[in-house]
Amino acid sequence: MGGLRLLASARSAGKTLAFRGATVPVEELTEQSFDGVDIAFFSAGASISRRFAPIAVAAGAQVIDNSSAFRMAPEVPLVVPEANAHMLSDAPIVANPNCVAAILTVALAPLHQRWSITRLQMATYQAASGGGAEMMAELRDATRAHLDGVAFQPQVLPHDYAFNIFSHNSDVDPETGYNGEEAKVIAETRRILGQPRLPIGVTCIRVPILRAHGIALSVRFEDHVSADAARSALEGAPGIRVVDDRAANRFPMPSDASGQEDVLVGRIRQDQADPTGRTLAMFIVGDQLLKGAAQNAVQIAEALRAP
């Protein structure tokens, strides 16, 4: 382990970034880039991962991949350390999940371990950060234009993001009607929980917030589970902060979750849609850029290197 190397396209080569007080130059990614690299973090999209991850592995690196390229490959562990660290091995590639699946499974894992989950129903409140820095900038620019009463021509999205919500901007399967984001959430959540046929319904909606995702969740269990028992299980679990103050009407919010490593969980209550008492409702908020992306990748690396 000798330090940090930053690799990017030719366009970014020559820039520098600060890391632990040092200035690190950005180099152009080539097939020779991985000599001497122990762990390679990939976060440049699925096509770059598909091309260069095998090259990094051949050079002796272990790859932690933030793209969707290998998430469903049977030989590649898909890992959220709080949920399924036992899947980690000396596999050459480890996949980092979709942001919603990562935030969700942190909250589900301690519940699933105690009481088997038999169904999930969700609606998401997803931040602009999931669409990258350009989408965050467009949200700010569109909103300022709206407040100033001036026309705004969207560049990143096909419609106005100012004070607006819309169905997630991934392609929609013409047969099922589910979009790509929803398909990822379903497939990856099943894989992380080790329940390949778990019934999951989800509607992914983009809302005008900057960097934390919300999830309104109904989770059904094998048997009756009380809200108090679930709250206790969540309070002791890693990576979770319970924010569930009914008297003060204080529950998880993006303004509290942004920049925080913990996933916030609250509004824990019996779901009145299920008269059998086997379903709990809750509301979850997590930072899309941290637990939903970079932080989980770093946690995977730490777990791989743990004694």
Place this chain on the structure above:
Amino acid sequence: MGGLRLLASARSAGKTLAFRGATVPVEELTEQSFDGVDIAFFSAGASISRRFAPIAVAAGAQVIDNSSAFRMAPEVPLVVPEANAHMLSDAPIVANPNCVAAILTVALAPLHQRWSITRLQMATYQAASGGGAEMMAELRDATRAHLDGVAFQPQVLPHDYAFNIFSHNSDVDPETGYNGEEAKVIAETRRILGQPRLPIGVTCIRVPILRAHGIALSVRFEDHVSADAARSALEGAPGIRVVDDRAANRFPMPSDASGQEDVLVGRIRQDQADPTGRTLAMFIVGDQLLKGAAQNAVQIAEALRAP
């Protein structure tokens, strides 16, 4: 029927409003205000309705009440004309429902009439307008302050509304964990659909949009219903515009629904949380100030006066 009279508190008396080219003065509401009034629209909160609606009725007026004061009173019809116009009668008071319940039941009615609904599960995306003009102003002001990087002290809400979402700001029942808005949606939807024990789960979330509410909905039926059959039923139904273009990724959005009388319905698909095929998922958006409030009240008046 001789025209329009505007009644308000002493604070507003003396102001004027334009109506059909005429300038109408605002008068102070007193116990003598209702002489000669045929239809009285109340929209000044439950306590004003409780005090003055009986006075209006005694003076010979029929009251259409936009507050929650009488919505659960057995002798008072709670009406969304597209859904349950048959409940209208010569009842002295007719109640106008909660905004979410009104928008929701427009979309549910044509489905429930053909295929009995047996369960509803929902998450809402509610606009600032539900909290009145003050909350809309606070959303704009907080957002501008955030964009300008200046501190903002919330006045209407206990937390920052800029690029933020939060659990609905109504009181939370300490026993059930459901808030007042959610309790209204459940009770009023059951009443409008005539299904007093229909299992309904709902999470009400305020999002930073101005005046149209969104609802992510799962609706289970007695038997299998296809997405195509549901879409056809919705396309022919009053008060609904189906916006469901999978190829173009075009679905209901507040930016399309605001200022529109129709409720927009889309993302109609089999809900993968229910392997039995009896559940459909969909996404609904309606203008909170129109179908969610004033427009429904006017439609009630029109239906009452229809030949």
